[in-house]
Amino acid sequence: MTTVRDMLATHPAGLGGVDREKLGRCIEECVACAQTCTACADACLAEEMVGDLVRCVRTDLDCAGICAATAAVLTRRTGGDADVTRAVLQACAVACKACADVCESHADVHEHCRLCAEACRSCERACDELLRTPDLRAG
Amino acid sequence: MTTVRDMLATHPAGLGGVDREKLGRCIEECVACAQTCTACADACLAEEMVGDLVRCVRTDLDCAGICAATAAVLTRRTGGDADVTRAVLQACAVACKACADVCESHADVHEHCRLCAEACRSCERACDELLRTPDLRAG
Amino acid sequence: MTTVRDMLATHPAGLGGVDREKLGRCIEECVACAQTCTACADACLAEEMVGDLVRCVRTDLDCAGICAATAAVLTRRTGGDADVTRAVLQACAVACKACADVCESHADVHEHCRLCAEACRSCERACDELLRTPDLRAG
C-alpha cells in the first residue's frame, strides 16, 4: 500500500502539521485491519465450532466497520475537524483492543484469529500514537 | 423504517437491559443521518459556489461514514462490547455536532444544508440520550 | 425516511430525466434492506442453530454491503455515469434475490429471516423497476 503515502504526498492541502509518517502508518493499519477483520469474521463462520465463535464474529464486524470509517476520516485532509478525528481514533483504538482481546483468546486454535489479533494490536498502537501527536491533542 | 424496531423485537438475544425505545430511535437516526449527509455532500458539489462548500462536503462525508458504522454496531446485539458501543456513540455525537455546525452556517442559503443540519442535531441528541442510559454508562 | 425525497427535491442538479418516484423509492428500499440484512445476520448469529445459518449470514452481509453502496450511488446526482448506475443496480438486484432465496427457505422458523426476505424482495423489485426506466436503459 505505498499508494497511501503517495496520495498524501500529492494532496494539495498539505497535512496541517500532522506527522506524515504516523498519519500514513495509521491509515495503512486501519485499511489492513478492516480487511483482516472482514476475513476473520468469515473464517470463524466456516469453522465447525462456529457456535463458540459468535462473539469473535461480532467484534470482527464492529472493528471492520469502525476501522474503515476511521481510515476514510484520516485520509481526508480538506476542511476537517480535529475533534472528529480524535473521537473516531479513540473509538477505533477501543474497537481494535476489544477485537484483539477476543481473537487472542483462541489464537492457539485458529490461525486466522492469531493473524487478526496481530492486525488489531498493530492498528490499536498506530491509533494511540497518532492520538499522542500535538496537532491531534490540541482542540 | 418500522423494520428497525421489528428486527430488534425478533432478535433471539434480547437487548440485555438496553432501553429498547432509545436504542431503536438511535439506530433510525444514524441510518437517516448517514443517508442525508451523503445527499448533502453531493448537493453541495452541484452548487455553483462549491468552492465555498468544501468544508461542508468534508464534514458530511465524515459524518456519513461514522453514522453508518455506528448504526451497524448498535444493530448487532450478539456478544458485543459496551466499551466499543460507548466509544462509537461518542464519536458519532461529535461528528454529528461538527457537521450540524457547518451545515447550519449556510442553512439559510442552501435548503439541503438546513435539512442536513436538522438530521445531524437529531442524531446527536439520540446518541447522547443512549449514552446516558445505565447499561451503556456501566463498563 | 421522508428525508430521502426532501433531499432529492432540494438537489441543485435536478434528476436528469430519471423518474423521481422510482428513484426515491429505490434509494429508500436499498437503505432499509442494508439495515435489515445487517440485523438479520446478527440475529442468525444469536440462534442456537447458528451452524445451519452460516449461508444466511453470508448472503445477508453481501446484500447489506451492496445495498449500501447502491443507495449511495443512486443518492448522488452530480456528474454521474449511467453505466455505473445500471451495473450497480443489477448487482443489487442479484444480491437481493440471492439473500431473499436463502432467508425464505427458513422464514417459517425465524421471524427475522421472514422480515429480511420481504425487505430483499421489495428492494429487488425497486431495482428492477428503476432499471426499466428509459434514462437508465439508454447508454
Add this chain to the structure above:
Amino acid sequence: MTTVRDMLATHPAGLGGVDREKLGRCIEECVACAQTCTACADACLAEEMVGDLVRCVRTDLDCAGICAATAAVLTRRTGGDADVTRAVLQACAVACKACADVCESHADVHEHCRLCAEACRSCERACDELLRTPDLRAG
C-alpha cells in the same frame, strides 16, 4: 497487504476451485482502489479549480464504495453465491473504468488523478481477469 493472502490461506472453507492468485490479487486491488479513490476525491476538493473536478469527485466516491463492497464479497468464502460474486465484479469493473476515464482526462494536471487512474485501471483488469476464470463463469 500480504495479510490478504495469509488470511485466504488460513480460511477453513478453502477456495472452492477459484484461482487463489487471481482472487488474492483482485481483493488487494479492490482494497487499494477504494482507498486511493477516497483520497483522490478529497484531493480534488482541495484544488482551487474544484468546480471543474466535481465529476471526478463523484466517480471517485462511487468507485470507492463499489470497490469496498466488492472486496468484502470476494473476501468471504463461506456459503457464497457465484451469481452475486459475478454481478458485483462486473459492477466494480464498470465503476473502475468510469473513474479511470475521468481521472485520466486531467492526469497531466493533477498527480493524484494520475495515481488514481492507475489504481482504477489496475483494479479493472484484476476484476476482468477474475471474471474470466472458469468457476466464476459457471452459474
